[in-house]
Amino acid sequence: xxxxxxxxxxxxxxxxxxxxxxxxxxxxxxxxxxxxxxxxxxxxxxxxxxxxxxxxxxxxxxxxxxxxxxxxxxxxxxxxxxxxxxxxxxxxxxxxxxxxxxxxxxxxxxxxxxxxxxxxxxxxxxxxxxxxxxxxxxxxxxxxxxxxxxxxxxxxxxxxxxxxxxxxxxxxxxxxxxxxxxxxxxxxxxxxxxxxxxxxxxxxxxxxxxxxxxxxxxxxxxxxxxxxxxxxxxxxxxxxxxxxxxxxxxxxxxxxxxxxxxxxxxxxxxxxxxxxxxxxxxxxxxxxxxxxxxxxxxxxxxxxxxxxxxxxxxxxxxxxxxxxxxxxxxxxxxxxxxxxxxxxxxxxxxxxxxxxxxxxxxxxxxxxxxx
Numbered sequence: 374x375x376x377x378x379x380x381x382x383x384x385x386x387x388x389x390x391x392x393x394x395x396x397x398x399x400x401x402x403x404x405x406x407x408x409x410x411x412x413x414x415x416x417x418x419x420x421x422x423x424x425x426x427x428x429x430x431x432x433x434x435x436x437x438x439x440x441x442x443x444x445x446x447x448x449x450x451x452x453x454x455x456x457x458x459x460x461x462x463x464x465x466x467x468x469x470x471x472x473x474x475x476x477x478x479x480x481x482x483x484x485x486x487x488x489x490x491x492x493x494x495x496x497x498x499x500x501x502x503x504x505x506x507x508x509x510x511x512x513x514x515x516x517x518x519x520x521x522x523x524x525x526x527x528x529x530x531x532x533x534x535x536x537x538x539x540x541x542x543x544x545x546x547x548x549x550x551x552x553x554x555x556x557x558x559x560x561x562x563x564x565x566x567x568x569x570x571x572x573x574x575x576x577x578x579x580x581x582x583x584x585x586x587x588x589x590x591x592x593x594x595x596x597x598x599x600x601x602x603x604x605x606x607x608x609x610x611x612x613x614x615x616x617x618x619x620x621x622x623x624x625x626x627x628x629x630x631x632x633x634x635x636x637x638x639x640x641x642x643x644x645x646x647x648x649x650x651x652x653x654x655x656x657x658x659x660x661x662x663x664x665x666x667x668x669x670x671x672x673x674x675x676x677x678x679x680x681x682x683x684x685x686x687x688x689x690x691x692x693x694x695x696x697x698x699x700x701x702x703x704x705x706x707x708x709x710x711x712x713x714x715x716x717x718x719x720x721x722x723x724x725x726x727x728x729x730x731x732x733x734x735x736x737x738x739x740x741x742x743x744x
Contacts, residue, residue, distance in 0.1 A: 417597075423565075424594040426572035427457045427533075429604075431495060434576055435461075435469050438493055441579060444471035444480055445497030454499045455535060455594055477507035481532065485515050488530040493579050498534040500542075501550045501588065515584040516559030527582040531575065536564075537590040537628040537678055538726055544714035547722075549678045551588045551627075552685035555656040561585045562655040563609055564627035568598035570653060573607030580606075588655075590628030612659040614666065618648035621736045622666040624689055625676040626652035629727060633676050636732035645740055655685060663689065664697045671702040672739040676732050681709035703742070706735040 421429070434441045443458060449472040452459030462470040473480035477498055484496040498504045504511065515528045538547035555562045561581060565571045571589070578585035615630065616637050625633040630651050637647040650666050652658065667673055673693055677686040686707045693705055711725040 417599075420597045420599045421568060421572075422594065423568050423571045423589075423596045423598075424455065424457055426568045426600060426604075427575070427589065428459065428461065430572050430575040431458065432461060432464065434493075434495070434579055435465055437576070438579070440491065440493040441495065442469045442471060442487075442492065443495045443497065444473050444484065446473055446475055446480075446499060448472060448497050453497065455589075455591065457533075457589075457594075458497070477503055478510055481507035481510040482514070484530050484532070485510060485518075485528055488528045488584075489518070489526055494530055495575070495579070496530065496532045498532060500546045500591075501534050501536040502545050502548055504532075504534050504550070511554070511560070511584070511586070512557055516557050519583060520559060528584045529579070529582050530584045531578045531587060532584070533575075533587045533589060535591045536588040537592060538710075538715045538722060539592040539628070541717060541719055541722060542591075543717040547715035549628075549680075549710065551586070551655055552677070552679050552688070554586050555685055555688070557656075559583065560656060561609070563587045564653065564655055565589065566593065566627050566630040566651050566653070568596065569600050569604065570607055572600045572604045574609055577606040577609045588627060592628045593631075596631070609654050610657075610659065612653050612662040613651045614648060614662070615651045616647065616649040618646035618670060620646045620670055621672040621674060621740050622648045622650060622663075622670045623674050623676060623732065623736065624650045624652065624663060624666075626655060626685075627678075629676045629678050632727065632729045633732055636729040636736065639729060639733050640736055643737075645736060647736055652689075658689065658692065660692060660696065663693065667693055667697045668700045671700055672736075673701070674706040674708060674732065674735040674739055676727055676735075677707070677709045678726060679710055680712050681707055682712060684709060703739045706739050708732050708735040 431443055447454060448458045449462040449470045481496055484494040487494045515530055519527050536551055537549050551562055554560055563574050565574045578587060616634060623633050633649055637649050640647045648666050648670055675686040675689050677684055686709050690705045690707060708727045708731050713725060716722050716725055
């Protein structure tokens with residue numbers, strides 16, 4: 374994509390993320406310390422948005438460890454494509470908040486080199502689609518160097534990127550490719566779905582001696598919540614049961630968690646108590662929590678915005694079949710995104726994504742054998 378095209382696309386992303394910058398509005402790079410940019414205006418006291426939680430996590434990491442720095446396209450003066458790093462350049466300076474050229478392969482490679490040299494870089498890639506331009510660096514270098522060096526060299530690198538659809542950004546900015554990365558040994562894959570996880574996963578990831586990829590769903594940036602008073606590192610080894618239930622297990626992660634919880638609420642009105650499991654970490658998967666839930670409910674629906682064929686939902690389904698087949702009372706259901714490039718038109722985009730109605734229908738099929 375040419376630079377003018379990227380600039381236009383970047384403005385569209387920021388507008389639809391609710392951060393376009395007229396004077397004094399959230400996302401205005403000229404007012405990073407203003408009321409809107411402080412991250413707490415217009416919300417209930419004590420709450421912050423997912424975007425602000427990520428920003429706080431980056432700031433805390435930079436303050437805690439002098440080796441930590443953030444780099445990527447427009448993370449400095451512009452404040453980040455989705456305004457996650459808004460105000461951090463003014464706060465920490467250009468040595469810790471580094472704008473890079475438009476070359477994913479170059480700045481991801483620089484991050485790998487910095488990590489090998491003892492630094493703790495955080496690399497931001499605008500969207501998962503653009504990460505394909507750095508695939509060689511991520512898969513052939515970052516993921517393999519510990520193995521190929523006989524354990525002598527680790528790559529303690531964190532790569533953040535936006536994933537998912539729902540904002541009319543069309544096919545080249547909207548796909549969910551985290552399942553591809555979850556295929557690769559040597560990488561840890563995280564998908565924070567809540568404000569608490571957005572606030573806490575980054576520091577835990579930075580303490581990992583090997584590369585960690587952190588996928589932030591674009592539809593979550595404006596979601597708000599109240600983090601714990603002692604917000605800090607969170608466990609990235611375990612999945613979380615977000616809603617207990619006895620009749621069916623709904624397994625999901627990232628941007629599909631809100632829709633899955635909404636579906637669970639609708640099912641409850643019909644007398645179906647659904648348990649919702651948030652995977653949180655896509656590699657390595659927490660098989661123990663998944664199978665424990667399956668053995669309680671005996672029915673499973675896997676919800677994944679990504680494509681069905683060869684996706685993460687297929688991997689989870691296979692593991693359930695391998696490890697808990699005799700506990701199942703119905704076939705495993707998968708509710709996934711339509712197998713098309715994500716459409717631009719709003720009504721077509723909605724039709725391509727799994728929504729609460731689709732999830733509830735999948736659960737009813739599993740429980741009652743009807744739709």
